[in-house]
Amino acid sequence: MVLGKAYTLSLVTAFDPARLTLPPEDRALSPHTGWTRAHWAAVADHLLLSLRPFFTSTRSQVRLPGPVSSSGADSDGLEGFARSFLLFAFRLAGERGADPHGFLDGYRDGLVAGTDPRNPERWVLPAEQAQAEVEAASIALGLQLTRPWLWDSLDDEARQRVVDWLALNPVGWYPDNNWLWFRITVETFLASVGGPHDPARIAADLARIEDYYQGDGWWADGALRNYDYYCGWAMHLYPLLWAGSEGSTAFGSASLAPVFRARLADFLDDFTALIGADGMPVLQGRSLIYRFATAAPLWMGALSGASRQSPGLLRRAASGELRAFLERGAVDARGLLTMGLYGEWPAMAQTYSGAGSPYWASKGFLGLLLPADHPVWTAVEEPLPIEQGDVRRVIRPAGWLVSGTAADGIVRVINHGSDHALEGDRTGDSALYGRFGYSSVTLPPLTGDAIDDPADSMVGAVDAAGRSTHRTGFARGAIGDDGGAAYAVSVADAHWVDSSVDGPAYDHGAGRTGRVTDGPLLATASVVRGSWEVRATRRLPRVGTVADPLPVRVSGWPLTDDAEAVTETGHGMVAIQADGLRSELRALPGIGGGEIAASVRTETGVSPIGRITAIPRLEFAEVAEGDVVVAAVRLGRGAEEAPSSRVVVTRDDVAILQVTWPDGALSTVRIG
Structure with missing residues (x-):
């Protein structure tokens, strides 16, 4: 079903109301969507709580029902853990360590167990399955964001195991596309904790990625004419998160950060014009099962201060996208993100996609890193370009x-x-x-x-x-x-x-x-x-x-x-x-x-x-x-x-x- 300007579906069509409670809409603060930071937090918590029945016994994998990808079930289990770990990291860091649902203990246990080579449910190694290189970046990024509450709480043995597993990932073959940012993210985190890393390789990857930049804020996803949402949820997301991370200054982030911010500002001028009045973005390009991950560059504009768009417009755009997908059935009655676009439709996926893949939608919750008093949450929503x-x-x-x-x-x-x-x-x-x-x-x-x-x-x-x-x-x-x-x-x-x-x-x-x-x-x-x-x-x-x-x-x-x-x-x-x-x-x-x-x-x-x-x-x-x-x-x-x-x-x-x-x-x- 295609919706017009008015939101006409009740959230009960997408959610089990017994499991999700949303706060009342605030049409004074958010006249276009009615949604506030509390709505985003409620949806994030619902997604994380709904995953609990699908953790394996050692908490190291999240094995979700659905088709198995070409990478295999163990890789899919790691994917479910790593991508939801990213959502948990945004939530925990944004609340400055407050954790009323007790997510921290479970993810800490899974992190320790997944990197234990003696554990039958250990994480796959990159030599066994290259998909581990992707998920390693989410692990490293999540550890970076939650360092005071998670990394600093690990004992020396556990830290070493995590370092050992992460260090296996940068040395393998990487596709000539956004994957290079995964390697940079992992190596920079390793450098920040005294782990093995290769400065020359980081420099080479940064130089190669620069070749993908095509001007006016737009990156191709690699050497081909690949223009799609990877420009926003990868090529603009990772650079600025990396530039603000501990240890990145040793690799030139101080001079690169202003460049990345200026490019994001240019991109957002175009990107906000690609969102329909009902909140749906233009449907084009691969990996659309990530759905509201499309909101990631909007939040990055607020997080980095890069956007020329007002905070109220950025939130209106992001909340519009989240609400539009949810109202069309992106989350099922179990509280799970399904393989599909609106509801479940497994044929939507690429062959590399498993049941945990849709949780890269976690990137769309980047805005939860920002506290409740940030202007992106306190400003009154402003209309999208198409509404003006x-x-x-x-x-x-x-x-x-x-x-x-x-x-x-x-x-x-x-x-x-x-x-x-x-x-x-x-x-x-x-x-x-x-x-x-x-x-x-x-x-x-x-x-x-x-x-x-x-x-x-x-x-x-x-x-x-x-x-x-x-x-x-x-x-x-x-x-x-x-x-x-x-x-x-x-x-x-x-x-x-x-x-x-x-x-x-x-x-x-x-x-x-x-x-x-x-x-x-x-x-x-x-x-x-x-x-x-x-x-x-x-x-x-x-x-x-x-x-x-x-x-x-x-x-x-x-x-x-x-x-x-x-x-x-x-x-x-x-x-x-x-x-x-x-x-x-x-x-x-x-x-x-x-x-x-x-x-x-x-x-x-x-x-x-x-x-x-x-x-x-x-x-x-x-x-x-x-x-x-x-x-x-x-x-x-x-x-x-x-x-x-x-x-x-x-x-x-x-x-x-x-x-x-x-x-x-x-x-x-x-x-x-």
Whole structure:
């Protein structure tokens, strides 16, 4: 179910009211969400208390019901401990050691037992399973934050065992992405307690991470075009926690901290614009099962003093996200975070995800480190950007155009820069990275035929079997804003991918590999204003070849509900309506393309947000080299007048798209 501006679900749909007691809402302090620090504390305690039945006998693992990850049950048990330990650490440190529920004794016992090599329930070693390297960072960070109450209370033998286990982690292989921050975090903690560490390796990791920075506050998660929520809950979270940690000054944190703060400030200017009026962030990228971990950079803005946003806005954004996910069933009647997005939907997870993985949502509780008298808790909530008026932003590093409309509270991203790949790669599209469109109220089909046949928010050539091409590996083009609309361009060396020949894939967010069949070169320009995108695609010639015309399909926004969508079709147009939303496509004048057929693709059981997903489509029957097909694409509530357009080809064969908006404003962009 998709909610509008008003919160219409009771928390009893997500929680067992006998186990959770929330304080009364405070609409004077929090006019938008009603939530205060006491609400955050109550939810955090509920999550921690609900885990108690799932600790193993020595308290060293949290073994939760659900699917086992590719790393195995022992690794998943460590993951459940380490990620909830982080939540406990925020809670304990924020209360300056007060522990009315007695969490400290249990986590202390588990820490000592987990690092005891004689314990049958000991933690896995990184040589046995690399996932330990991830969880070691949460252990080190939690120890850093709770040092006066936990680390300082351990005897020498216990401390040495913890040091010995942590010291095993930095020496292994690490992926070239946010994992490097895990190693830095562990080694810096070890340095602070006199443990083994390698200053040269820390320096090298810091230098390598700097290569990921793309400007304007945005980090890619590694060397690929991976733009997603890891930018916030990893690449902005760990640097500033590290810079404030004991021992970090020996590795240059004093000079790096101001840089990290300035970058976070830039990022938050964009990030707050990516949250819908109902509190849901734009749904894009891997690891969405971490849910309200998306709030982490908001709290870091308050914790570090980096944000240009007011404390009231930061809290409104964070509380909106937490409440939005909880009201949609993120926590079940047992008090557990499930594998899924709203409620439980195991297919949502990557193969590295186990039942303990969703507890990285703990990062979203970072704000509990701040005391009750901090301005982020005492300031009156202020409206999100989308609640203040329409939003239009260009995020150049990610190749994104952001368009939010205050009338319906929806935020949309039109994507010409992220595909979890490199330019020239020939893999399949990842549903969560490769689409043209993402929003705060929609989600692409994540399973089924759409893996090899991209279904929504796409432009692709169509083969004899009816399958669309993929665009991963596209070349980026111009991006900007002309004052009346935002625009972006990319060129795809389109290709079909049959992933069945490679068998099951290890899913870490990227598209699948397989047998590749060449398709056409397709240059696509998007011009965006309000709820409309005008999407124009030109089939470019390949040097030295003459190609026959072929069908090209343009697809719109996917709508998902538990009931079938209502369909409306006409000449060159198709619209669907579901759960109060409207997704439509309208063919606009182009060059060539042949006959146009309108249809709706319907899938069942392919999305965690509802049972039935419907996608509007237009198919242009005969697109030759040089032809341009144009469609107006919309996601919104109710009907709205569409823009018009025309395509002009210059003497030197340059195609220009001219868009006229309903108020008479004109936007012009070169296609390709």
